[in-house]
Amino acid sequence: MSKSFEEFLSQLSTTNSTLDFFVDFEKITRNVEAISIKLNQLNYLIGQENLKEAVGKLFQENKNCFSVLDIIIAVRNNRQVLDDDGNTKELYSYFQSSELVYEYLVRTGLADVFKNKQVKNLVDYVFGIEVGLDTNARKNRGGKNMEKALSKIFNNNNIPFEAEVKHTTFPELIHFGKDVKRFDFVIKTKANTYLIETNYYNGGGSKLNEVARSYTDLAPKINQYDKFEFVWITDGQGWLSAKNKLQQAYTNIPHVYNLKTLPTFIEKIKKEEI
Numbered sequence: 001m002s003k004s005f006e007e008f009l010s011q012l013s014t015t016n017s018t019l020d021f022f023v024d025f026e027k028i029t030r031n032v033e034a035i036s037i038k039l040n041q042l043n044y045l046i047g048q049e050n051l052k053e054a055v056g057k058l059f060q061e062n063k064n065c066f067s068v069l070d071i072i073i074a075v076r077n078n079r080q081v082l083d084d085d086g087n088t089k090e091l092y093s094y095f096q097s098s099e100l101v102y103e104y105l106v107r108t109g110l111a112d113v114f115k116n117k118q119v120k121n122l123v124d125y126v127f128g129i130e131v132g133l134d135t136n137a138r139k140n141r142g143g144k145n146m147e148k149a150l151s152k153i154f155n156n157n158n159i160p161f162e163a164e165v166k167h168t169t170f171p172e173l174i175h176f177g178k179d180v181k182r183f184d185f186v187i188k189t190k191a192n193t194y195l196i197e198t199n200y201y202n203g204g205g206s207k208l209n210e211v212a213r214s215y216t217d218l219a220p221k222i223n224q225y226d227k228f229e230f231v232w233i234t235d236g237q238g239w240l241s242a243k244n245k246l247q248q249a250y251t252n253i254p255h256v257y258n259l260k261t262l263p264t265f266i267e268k269i270k271k272e273e274i
Contacts, residue, residue, distance in 0.1 A: 029127075166180055201236040
């Protein structure tokens with residue numbers, strides 16, 4: 001590895017997580033509020049000694065409330081499951097009759113939970129489930145945090161920019177085929193138009209190799225045009241698991257920066273005047 005790339009690797013930050021990274025409570029609140037009426041109706045089942053009879057009565061009153069039983073076992077959207085005979089069934093098929101609903105409660109273990117009052121209120125319970133499920137979105141928030149950080153850096157340096165810009169904004173760029181490419185940022189100076197992609201990876205995975213390869217292919221398509229430059233700003237120690245592909249990109253793309261080296265790009269922009 002070249003010394004400059006070794007230095008680039010050594011500068012990768014350990015985290016970009018702010019305190020609002022961990023849970024999106026606004027989204028969770030919206031999700032729970034959307035089904036809160038049905039959950040409150042299902043609260044009728046909690047503590048019922050004859051649960052099967054209670055399910056029957058509630059099903060006659062409002063069978064639609066059972067449509068949210070999937071989220072109570074932390075499943076979002078329909079999926080296939082096996083019945084006792086090894087047959088494949090749609091999860092939602094258990095919500096079509098009171099008998100099937102009761103079977104669902106028994107086989108999932110919810111019947112005991114309801115009878116023993118291990119859950120006091122299903123609205124609060126599902127709020128907790130949504131918090132747990134929301135951890136799956138943290139990978140996406142890492143990238144969003146990177147975008148927020150860059151926006152702040154550009155603003156602090158009085159650098160005007162546009163965000164989420166389609167390549168079709170620039171009719172000169174004709175080598176993209178029918179696919180529409182959306183750039184995270186675009187910065188225009190008197191000398192160049194910089195088309196910027198950014199991301200952040202805390203963990204590894206095959207996606208990193210694909211990202212590095214795709215940007216290695218993308219850069220020359222943009223840089224061939226006069227006064228257009230592709231810029232890739234990336235960070236995170238997830239790259240340590242894909243450093244070979246990252247090195248190829250670093251070698252072939254003229255403008256690759258991490259948060260530590262970003263001031264170099266900022267100074268270049270300022271010198272070119274905006």
